[in-house]
Amino acid sequence: MSTIQASARGIAWQRRRRAFALAWADYRSSVPGMxxxxxxxxxxxxxxxxxxxxxxxxxxxVNTTNNPVxxxxxxxxxxxxxxxxxxxxxxxxxxxRISLLVGLAATAIAIVIGxxxxxxxxxxxxxxxxxxxxVTEWFLVIxxxxxxxxxxxxxxxxxxxxxxxxxxxxxxxxxRLVRAQVLTLKERLYVDRSRALGAGGGHLMTRHVLPNVSPxxxxxxxxxxxxxxxxxxxxxxxxxxxPTRASWGKMxxxxxxxxxxxxxxxxxxxxxxxxxxxxxxxxxxxxxxxxEILDPRLRERRRR
Amino acid sequence: MSARFVAGKALASxxxxxxxxxxxYFLFRVVAGDPVANLFRGRNLSDSQKEQxxxxxxxxxxxxxxxxxxxEQTVTLNFGRSYTSNEPVMSEIASRAWPTIAxxxxxxxxxxxxxxxxxxxxxxNRGRKSDYAATSFTMTTYxxxxxxxxxxxxxxxxxxxxxxxxxxxxxxxxxxxxxxxxLDVAWHMFLPALTLTxxxxxxxxxxxxxxxxxxxxxxxxVLARAKGLRDVVVRxxxxxxxxxxxxxxxxxxxxxxxxxxxxxxxxxxxxPGLGLLTYQALTGPDLPLLxxxxxxxxxxxxxxxxxxxxAYAYLDPRVRYA
Numbered sequence: 091m092s093t094i095q096a097s098a099r100g101i102a103w104q105r106r107r108r109a110f111a112l113a114w115a116d117y118r119s120s121v122p123g124m125x126x127x128x129x130x131x132x133x134x135x136x137x138x139x140x141x142x143x144x145x146x147x148x149x150x151x152v153n154t155t156n157n158p159v160x161x162x163x164x165x166x167x168x169x170x171x172x173x174x175x176x177x178x179x180x181x182x183x184x185x186x187r188i189s190l191l192v193g194l195a196a197t198a199i200a201i202v203i204g205x206x207x208x209x210x211x212x213x214x215x216x217x218x219x220x221x222x223x224x225v226t227e228w229f230l231v232i233x234x235x236x237x238x239x240x241x242x243x244x245x246x247x248x249x250x251x252x253x254x255x256x257x258x259x260x261x262x263x264x265x266r267l268v269r270a271q272v273l274t275l276k277e278r279l280y281v282d283r284s285r286a287l288g289a290g291g292g293h294l295m296t297r298h299v300l301p302n303v304s305p306x307x308x309x310x311x312x313x314x315x316x317x318x319x320x321x322x323x324x325x326x327x328x329x330x331x332x333p334t335r336a337s338w339g340k341m342x343x344x345x346x347x348x349x350x351x352x353x354x355x356x357x358x359x360x361x362x363x364x365x366x367x368x369x370x371x372x373x374x375x376x377x378x379x380x381x382e383i384l385d386p387r388l389r390e391r392r393r394r
Numbered sequence: 395m396s397a398r399f400v401a402g403k404a405l406a407s408x409x410x411x412x413x414x415x416x417x418x419y420f421l422f423r424v425v426a427g428d429p430v431a432n433l434f435r436g437r438n439l440s441d442s443q444k445e446q447x448x449x450x451x452x453x454x455x456x457x458x459x460x461x462x463x464x465x466e467q468t469v470t471l472n473f474g475r476s477y478t479s480n481e482p483v484m485s486e487i488a489s490r491a492w493p494t495i496a497x498x499x500x501x502x503x504x505x506x507x508x509x510x511x512x513x514x515x516x517x518x519n520r521g522r523k524s525d526y527a528a529t530s531f532t533m534t535t536y537x538x539x540x541x542x543x544x545x546x547x548x549x550x551x552x553x554x555x556x557x558x559x560x561x562x563x564x565x566x567x568x569x570x571x572x573x574x575x576x577l578d579v580a581w582h583m584f585l586p587a588l589t590l591t592x593x594x595x596x597x598x599x600x601x602x603x604x605x606x607x608x609x610x611x612x613x614x615x616v617l618a619r620a621k622g623l624r625d626v627v628v629r630x631x632x633x634x635x636x637x638x639x640x641x642x643x644x645x646x647x648x649x650x651x652x653x654x655x656x657x658x659x660x661x662x663x664x665x666p667g668l669g670l671l672t673y674q675a676l677t678g679p680d681l682p683l684l685x686x687x688x689x690x691x692x693x694x695x696x697x698x699x700x701x702x703x704x705a706y707a708y709l710d711p712r713v714r715y716a
Contacts, residue, residue, distance in 0.1 A: 227406075228413050231699055233654045236691045239672065243679045244421055316537070323539045324658050328676060342542060346662065351549050352560065359549070363542040370537040 106301070113305075116383045123379025129372035133365075137186040148177035149184060149336055163357050170357040173348040181336045182361050188337035189366070192253055193319035199257025200318070201264055201311050208268025209303065213276060213295055223269070229262040238321060242330040249332040256321045264310050271303050305384050312377035316370040323366055338362035399707060407700040414692045419464050422685045423457070473686035478678055483686035487668065491653070493563055494660070494667030497583055498652040501590035506645050508591065509598025510638070516599065517606035517637075518629055529603070532596035540593035541658035547585050548662060558585050561664035586663040590656055594648070601644055606637040643706045650698025654691035 117123050136143070147153045157175030158166060169178035211222040238255050245251040275281065281298050289297075325331055326339025327346070341362040345351070350358040439447075455463070467474065473483035509532075516528035535543065552560040559565070559582050568578040609615070610633060618632045648655075653668055660669030668687060675683040 224409070228410050231410055231692075231696055232414065233651060233691045233695050235657060236654050236672070236688050239657070239676065240421060240684060240688050243676060243681075243684060320539055324541070327539070327541060327658055328661070328673060330676070339539075342539070342545070346545065351545055352553055354549055354553055356549075359542075359545055363538060363545070366542070367534070367538045371533065374533065374537065 113383050117379055120379040120382065122375045126372040126375030126379065129368060130376065133186060133190065133369055133372070136183060137190050140183045140187055144180040144183040145177065146180060146184060148180040151176060160353070160355055169361060170355075172344065172350075172355075172358055178341075178357055178361060181341055182338075182365065185336040185338045185341055185362065186365065188249065188332070188335050189319055189322060189339070190369070192249065192256065192322040192337070193315045195253045196256035196260065196318040196322070197311055197314045199253065200260035200314055201307060203257070204261035204264025204310075205268055205300075205303070205307050207261065207265040209272050209295055209299055211265065212269040212272025213291065213299060222265075226262045226265045229259065230266075232259075234259050234321075235324065238325060239328065239330065242325055247330050247333055249335060252322060252325055252331055255325070256318050260314060260318060260321070264307070264314065267310055268303055268307065271306055272299055275299055275302050305380075309377055309380040309384055312373055312380055316373040316377075319366065319370055319373075338366050400704065403700055403703045407696050410696050411693065414689065414696070415465065415468060418685060418689055419461055422681055423460060423464070468689065473689065474682040476675075476683045477680045478674075478683070483683050486671065486683065487686055487690055490666060490668050490671045492667075493665060494653060494656065494669060496579075497586055497660070497665060497667060498590060498655050500583070501587045501594060502645075502648055502652055502655075504587070505591045505594035506598055506641070506648075509595040510602045510641055512595070512599040513602025513641075514606060514629070514634055517603045517610065520607065525603075528599060532599040535592050536596040536600075539658070540589060541662050543593060544586065544589040544659045544662040547589055551585055558582075561662075563666050582663075583665075586656070586659055586665050589659050589662075593659075597648075598641060598644065601640050602637065605640050606633060609633050609637040612636075639706070639710055642709060643702045646698055646702035646705050647695075649701075650695035653694045654687075 140146070148157075151174040154171070154175035154177070157171050157177070159171060159173055159175045161171040161175075163170040166177070169182065171177055172181075207222050207226060211219040211226070238259050241255045241258070242251060245255065276294075276299065281294060284294055284298055322331070322337065323339035323342065326337050327343045329343060331337055331340050331343075339362075342359065345355070345359040345362075348358075471484055473487075475481065476483055476486055479486065512528045512532065516525040519525045548560060552558045561582075563582055564570075564575060564578045565582075568574055615628060615633055618628045623632075654672075655669075656665070656667065657669035657672050659665075660667050661673045664670060668690075672684070672687050674680075675687065
């Protein structure tokens with residue numbers, strides 16, 4: 091019995107590995123997808139190597155009293171200084187850490203909630219499903235930014251809270267998508283077969299439904315991260331981010347408050363925005379490439 | 395449309411609204427803790443002074459008592475008084491509503507019109523340069539924070555070129571009435587409206603494009619062409635009207651976001667609407683004002699979602715018989 095089980099699992103794994111290899115080959119053939127992926131790897135490296143490629147002490151105004159203020163990139167390479175003499179480059183590089191971290195962590199929360207709600211609501215019909223979908227619809231209807239602002243204000247500005255706020259407001263789209271997929275999956279023959287062999291709800295959900303919705307969840311994750319990053323930017327710009335850590339949104343907030351616009355200090359307000367633009371675009375490119383691989387309808391459209 | 399369908403949708407909207415009311419109370423009165431203690435943190439207040447302040451803000455009594463008082467007040471549109479200005483929250487919101495409605499309303503209409511136009515051009519020329527240009531343009535505007543786009547436009551057109559004012563609703567030297575005032579407000583509104591139009595446009599372009607691409611595969615378009623109709627007629631009479639359905643729903647949904655849609659952009663241009671009011675309420679924070687704004691924002695979205703549902707069902711019979 092155990093050998094049969096092991097080999098059955100082995101076959102399943104083999105099949106999944108093969109599917110993954112095929113998907114990766116498909117992904118590699120997508121030029122926009124590869125551009126997005128390479129860009130993201132570059133930004134992740136930038137965030138990881140922040141203390142190596144910049145001087146973290148330049149982030150705090152107490153250490154920069156000897157620096158010129160509002161120095162142009164020419165006078166203070168590579169990117170000049172702000173109104174307090176802090177290095178823009180150091181802020182940008184360390185800000186990448188917070189912006190990416192918040193984007194990824196918030197997305198992780200959103201995806202976990204969305205996937206669980208979607209699978210449970212799709213798998214069990216009746217009252218639990220009805221209640222879950224009501225809650226989901228409620229979160230979809232509530233204007234996102236005001237809700238996030240209100241939550242962040244009440245909870246207080248900190249990095250944990252901002253992750254929580256963005257995560258808790260970003261899951262309903264995923265939940266709806268996953269539920270729709272689960273509704274079609276649970277009618278498949280292999281689910282019936284497994285149920286006929288005596289499998290319970292937990293086994294069916296984790297062994298049959300989850301593996302089959304996970305590609306969809308992956309594509310959805312890649313498209314949720316950019317939204318989370320943009321949300322972090324807006325919330326930080328409104329002063330709801332962590333006051334002690336640089337992020338791209340906080341840089342824009344401080345640039346605006348310090349009057350970088352009226353004195354046209356482009357080296358202050360351009361870099362964070364350009365970074366956000368590039369990272370968001372890269373995630374969208376990756377997400378679209380994944381979607382095309384996973385959705386045969388889109389693929390057909392691409393190849394025709 | 396059957397009365398039952400309308401009643402069902404109306405009931406669902408009411409349930410959502412009730413949900414918002416309860417959530418709002420829970421958030422501001424339970425999670426936020428004691429507002430008096432928060433507001434006057436670090437100041438030396440005697441217990442009797444605190445008690446008096448609580449009474450003044452309607453914060454005395456048990457949670458249950460407070461909850462019912464809150465319900466009663468909210469239903470009668472009494473949102474309490476602002477902590478900072480001591481004005482009734484409702485009158486503050488009412489006086490700030492029209493600049494937002496004007497700004498975001500104009501931007502919503504313009505972005506829908508231009509976005510649909512771009513979407514049609516992109517879909518009809520799929521795979522050609524104009525399609526590529528339209529989709530990359532919309533993807534770029536989608537990928538940047540709207541307020542950063544506002545910053546760029548502000549620096550270029552107001553600071554560098556000096557063509558437009560850097561912010562505000564009107565020039566203090568212009569009289570507050572007549573045509574001169576309207577023109578002055580329009581002149582001040584140009585840059586924020588341009589920002590929001592560009593920011594919203596992408597959504598419409600993408601939806602219109604994909605909807606039209608789906609429609610273009612339909613048999614009746616092949617028939618229209620086979621009849622020998624000109625390309626323009628096929629597009630404008632047969633394809634576009636049928637592809638407009640999702641766009642109309644999106645317009646209705648986005649109208650609900652008119653009130654809350656421009657918080658960061660209004661801040662950049664110091665446009666004295668509800669968005670700037672929200673930003674100002676954050677410093678403090680002015681909880682009653684924030685609470686009132688949140689209720690008004692949510693209610694407007696819920697109402698327009700209801701309208702969107704009805705519009706969709708009216709336009710697409712498949713929905714109401716599903």
